[in-house]
Amino acid sequence: MFERYRRLMSLAVAATDVLLINLAFAVAYWLRYDLQWFAAVDAAFYVPYRSFIPVSLALTILLLGIYRLSGVYHLHRGASWFDEAYQVLTSTATGIILTVFVIVFFFRPFLYSRLIFFYAGVLITLFLGLSRIVQRIVRSHLRRKGLGVDRLLIVGAGEIGRTVMRNIVAHPGLGYHIVGFVDDDPEKGNTDIGRFKALGSTTNIARLVKESAIDEVIITLPWMYHRKIVSIIAQCEREKVRVRIVPDIFQMTLSNLDVEDLGGVPMIGVKDISIGRGELLIKRTVDVLVSLIGLILLFPLFLLIALAIRLDSPGPVFFTQIRVGKGQHLFTCYKFRSMHHGADEEKEALQDQNEADGAFFKIRNDPRITRVGRFIRRTSLDELPQLLNVLMGHMSMVGPRPAPPAEVQRYLPWHKRRLEVAPGLTGLWQVSGRSELTFDEMVLLDLYYIENWSPLLDLQIMLRTVPKLITGEGAY
Numbered sequence: 001m002f003e004r005y006r007r008l009m010s011l012a013v014a015a016t017d018v019l020l021i022n023l024a025f026a027v028a029y030w031l032r033y034d035l036q037w038f039a040a041v042d043a044a045f046y047v048p049y050r051s052f053i054p055v056s057l058a059l060t061i062l063l064l065g066i067y068r069l070s071g072v073y074h075l076h077r078g079a080s081w082f083d084e085a086y087q088v089l090t091s092t093a094t095g096i097i098l099t100v101f102v103i104v105f106f107f108r109p110f111l112y113s114r115l116i117f118f119y120a121g122v123l124i125t126l127f128l129g130l131s132r133i134v135q136r137i138v139r140s141h142l143r144r145k146g147l148g149v150d151r152l153l154i155v156g157a158g159e160i161g162r163t164v165m166r167n168i169v170a171h172p173g174l175g176y177h178i179v180g181f182v183d184d185d186p187e188k189g190n191t192d193i194g195r196f197k198a199l200g201s202t203t204n205i206a207r208l209v210k211e212s213a214i215d216e217v218i219i220t221l222p223w224m225y226h227r228k229i230v231s232i233i234a235q236c237e238r239e240k241v242r243v244r245i246v247p248d249i250f251q252m253t254l255s256n257l258d259v260e261d262l263g264g265v266p267m268i269g270v271k272d273i274s275i276g277r278g279e280l281l282i283k284r285t286v287d288v289l290v291s292l293i294g295l296i297l298l299f300p301l302f303l304l305i306a307l308a309i310r311l312d313s314p315g316p317v318f319f320t321q322i323r324v325g326k327g328q329h330l331f332t333c334y335k336f337r338s339m340h341h342g343a344d345e346e347k348e349a350l351q352d353q354n355e356a357d358g359a360f361f362k363i364r365n366d367p368r369i370t371r372v373g374r375f376i377r378r379t380s381l382d383e384l385p386q387l388l389n390v391l392m393g394h395m396s397m398v399g400p401r402p403a404p405p406a407e408v409q410r411y412l413p414w415h416k417r418r419l420e421v422a423p424g425l426t427g428l429w430q431v432s433g434r435s436e437l438t439f440d441e442m443v444l445l446d447l448y449y450i451e452n453w454s455p456l457l458d459l460q461i462m463l464r465t466v467p468k469l470i471t472g473e474g475a476y
Contacts, residue, residue, distance in 0.1 A: 009148065010073055013135060017067070018060055020127040025056040028119035052116075055099070063095040063124070070094075081136065085129045092128070096121040143175045151213055154181040155202060155232060156220035157188040160246050162414065164220055165196055166444030170428060179212045184228075194440030205232060209239045216242040282455055287397050291390035298384060305336055305372075305381060312372040315341030318385060323402040326422040331394040333402055334385035338373030339366070380469050386425050398458040399424025400446035418446040421453075431464040 029049050067073060070091045072084070096117050143149050152168075154161050161181060168176050180197035182204055183189040192198050199208055208214060217236050219229055229245065236243035306317040319337040322330050369377065376382040386402075389395040395402060402423035408416075428445040429437060437445070449457070 009139075013073065014064065016131055016135075017064065017128060020131055021060045021063055021124055022056050024123035024127050025052070025059065025116075025120045027123055028116050031119050032113050032116040047113075055103070059095060059099050059120070062098060063092060066091045066095050081129075081132060084132045085125075088128045088132070089125050092121050092124050139175070143172075146177075149175050149177045150215040152176050152178045153199075153205070153208055153212070153214045153217045154178060154196075154220060155183075155205065155217060156222075157181050157183040157185070157191075157193065157198070158220065158222070159414070160220035160222075162193065162444065163447075164218055164246060165193065166448045169432065169441055169444050170448040172432070179208070179214060182208070194438035194444070196440075202228065202232060206235050206239065209236070209241050214241055216244065218244050218246060220246045279453075279455075283396060283458070284393070286455070286458070287390050287393075290397050291387045294384075294387050295391065298387075301381075302384065305376060305384075308372045309337055309370075313340050313370045322405060323423065324405055324408045324419060325394055325402065326419065328408070328419050330405065331389065333394070334388050336376055336382040336385060338370065338377045338382045339368040340370055380430075383425060390425060394422070396422040396424045397426065398449075398461050399427055400449065401427060401429050401442065415443050417450065418443055421450055426461060426465040428461060431461055431468055 026049070029052055033047070033049075067088075070087060072087045072091055100114065100117050139148060154164060161183070165178065165181075168174065168178060178196050180199040181193070182199050182202050184201045186201075188198070189201050190198050205217070209217070217232070219232055221229055233243050233245075309317050316337060319335045319339070320332050321335070323333040325331045373382070386395060390397055399422050400418040403419075408419070428449045429442045432445055449461075
């Protein structure tokens with residue numbers, strides 16, 4: 001079923017490319033011969049469009065062949081839009097050059113303008129590049145509907161398996177749905193990780209593949225289980241299911257290998273995943289500038305929110321709470337008060353209404369929240385005072401969610417890795433579902449952020465935060 005969907009999508013993309021290539025050539029003709037951009041066309045050299053139709057069709061066939069050979073239609077699942085656009089650009093340039101070469105050497109009597117081919121190349125790249133954006137939006141929409149999604153079974157729930165899970169959670173656009181995982185360790189094989197279901201031991205693989213319509217199996221077992229890995233691969237081949245193996249060398253992280261060449265001998269090492277001093281300086285500089293500018297520009301909004309809180313319910317404007325920062329150092333976290341005064345004392349009485357898992361405490365319709373509080377929580381305006389924490393160095397603009405000490409006491413050992421960096425005002429957890437995420441999923445996203453940090457990743461997260469704040473998606 002999935003393979004049929006994939007073939008139909010490939011045909012649809014190719015058909016769209018055919019239309020856009022010919023449209024681009026028609027527009028190029030219009031720009032050159034009708035608008036006469038950059039250079040006038042002498043009447044003696046005017047060529048009607050019908051004379052270019054065979055050229056346009058030949059160029060289309062040539063480009064489709066080049067696109068196919070160069071991998072435009074077979075980019076790997078995690079390829080970015082820039083990867084696609086670059087492939088289209090280089091392939092189109094190759095096709096245009098070959099077309100001009102053929103015309104110059106084999107069709108010399110044919111009157112043509114070189115500018116029309118330049119225009120065509122630019123327009124084809126532009127049109128196809130824009131079409132890839134539309135296709136990504138359509139694919140994302142279809143995947144949310146469950147179409148074009150690969151159903152995965154992960155073999156192994158150790159560090160490698162969790163790394164795979166957090167990478168998939170961090171990239172929902174990849175179109176993967178994790179049905180669950182299996183592990184021969186009785187405790188791991190029967191303990192869910194967030195929404196990821198524990199499905200028992202590896203002896204269940206053949207049955208699960210059939211019953212759960214698995215499209216792909218990802219094996220994340222350590223190297224010492226090579227006999228079992230071979231056996232699992234054989235099972236998958238019999239069931240005609242794709243199987244991939246994550247090498248044990250990736251145990252620390254999937255993205256932290258350092259490959260060097262020693263006189264033709266490849267050497268693989270593990271990169272240091274800690275953020276260097278220079279990078280920390282860049283991150284801190286950005287934090288200070290953004291928080292300072294934010295506090296100045298948002299000061300009138302601070303006054304309005306403070307006034308609304310005071311008019312809505314008695315009590316202080318700000319709510320302070322001890323949170324755990326980098327290296328498990330404690331700090332005072334500032335927020336606008338969104339609950340009635342003394343709400344913390346009522347938390348224990350509401351434990352039976354807790355809707356969250358793990359160390360979380362969340363109630364969708366928390367009775368302690370005030371009218372103004374409900375609005376500022378939905379829009380995350382209650383967290384604006386944390387700009388003070390960022391300015392003082394307790395927090396960063398981007399990072400893991402700051403956790404209270406009581407929550408940290410309930411952490412499993414692998415959860416504590418999120419305390420290796422400063423907590424953030426926003427983060428992958430906020431732009432990937434916020435309150436809709438389970439605790440383990442939030443931790444997986446935090447670990448992915450720590451292992452893959454870069455200034456560009458921080459910028460992407462901050463830009464993705466804005467629409468989330470406007471829509472209030474995932475907040476309550």
